[in-house]
Amino acid sequence: MKQFELSTSRQKSTQIVIGTEIFANQIEIIKNNFGSSCLIIIDEHVHKLYPFVFETIKSNYAKHTLCIIPSGEKSKSLTQFNDIMNVALNAGVKRNTVVYAIGGGVTGDLAGFVASSLLRGLPLVHIPTTLLAMVDSSIGGKTGINHDSGKNLIGAFYQPELIVMDVDFLKTLPQKEWNCGVGEILKYGCISDQTILDDISKGIDKLDQTELLDLIFRCAKIKSDIVMQDELESGNRAFLNFGHTFAHALESFTKYQRFAHGEAVFVGLIAATWLSNKNGANLNMDKLLSQRETFNLQVSDLLEHIDELTDAMMNDKKVTGDLLRLIILSDWESPNVTEVTDLSVVHDSWKFALSHI
Ligand SMILES: NC(=O)c1ccc[n+]([C@@H]2O[C@H](COP(=O)([O-])OP(=O)(O)OC[C@H]3O[C@@H](n4cnc5c(N)ncnc54)[C@H](O)[C@@H]3O)[C@@H](O)[C@H]2O)c1
Structure with a gap:
């Protein structure tokens, strides 16, 4: 214990x-x-x-x-x-x-x-x-x-x-609900502890009980440490939203019927990591894409709807004024906030995610 x-x-x-x-x-x-x-x-x-x-x-x-x-x-x-x-x-x-x-x-x-x-x-x-x-x-x-x-x-x-x-x-727990947790676990790997990405790379179902317990402990501790610094989300707690503005747009565009939250988060993490690379990071996308088979999502039809998905991001409650504020990474474990002025990069991030998942 x-x-x-x-x-x-x-x-x-x-x-x-x-x-x-x-x-x-x-x-x-x-x-x-x-x-x-x-x-x-x-x-x-x-x-x-x-x-x-x-x-x-x-x-x-x-x-x-x-x-x-x-x-x-x-x-x-x-x-x-x-x-x-x-x-x-x-x-x-x-x-x-x-x-x-x-x-x-x-x-x-x-x-x-x-x-x-x-x-x-x-x-x-x-x-x-x-x-x-x-x-x-x-x-x-x-x-x-x-x-x-x-x-x-x-x-x-x-x-x-x-x-x-x-x-x-x-x-x-049904498989879909495991995936929901995995989406958030990958997020902790991106923003705070990249060894999580390696530890989970063989699939969460391959972990024995001790490994699973340890993984849950590490994730719970990461969240807890961030909350202790910023309970009311006026600063660093926003890092926990990495990938989530994309995810919320995907969920709302598909009327919360098609994707479980963690599945949408997985798509969002791919898009946000790719966008981070466009902003100067050098992140190996395979660390996330290796989970494609676990999630087994069909998303290619959404390539036709990238404009609507990008519009939906502007309706997220985390948007202030007309500016789209996104969490990006300058490296694994180094999240920061950026204000996006050129929406074509967001458009291209959707395109990458939806054609590589
Ligand atoms: N408060 C926060 O900080 C925070 C953070 C992330 C998500 N959320 C919220 O969490 C909700 C999603 O939570 P969730 O993914 O746990 O969904 P959920 O509570 O709907 O549970 C998912 C499904 O699993 C079933 N279930 C629960 N435990 C089970 C078990 N042990 N075995 C078999 N089935 C079981 C439930 O009946 C349900 O059908 C959303 O409403 C989201 O907004 C809140």
């Missing part, structure tokens, strides 16, 4: 624990530190696959309230938020009721926002069950739901007390 602490100047510190078969023990610890009631918010698939999770938590509390969340992005909605609020308030939650968020990033973002706003803030425990949620979404305190105008537009920064990453949950 590996453990470390994420602390920020604005909020309490978070314990992050990573291991196998650690779930039950950690619940015991958290129970001893907070109230005797809990609100369990759990993804419906996870609830069906792992009935012992609910049973274990329930058996540790005098009073529990259960909310089962339909799987999928549609649950990050005001309607779902409101439904949970109704259930929780009718059940009489108190200031020391512990909120458990159990599932992938959807459940974590939604339940985190519930915890941040119920009675102005309840103690929160994340139990991420997808690779993406372990290496990325459960860490850093970004919580939120979607609005008709866009993704993640309603939310708060709210740090959990504890994040329990039990890699045993990953045994049932």
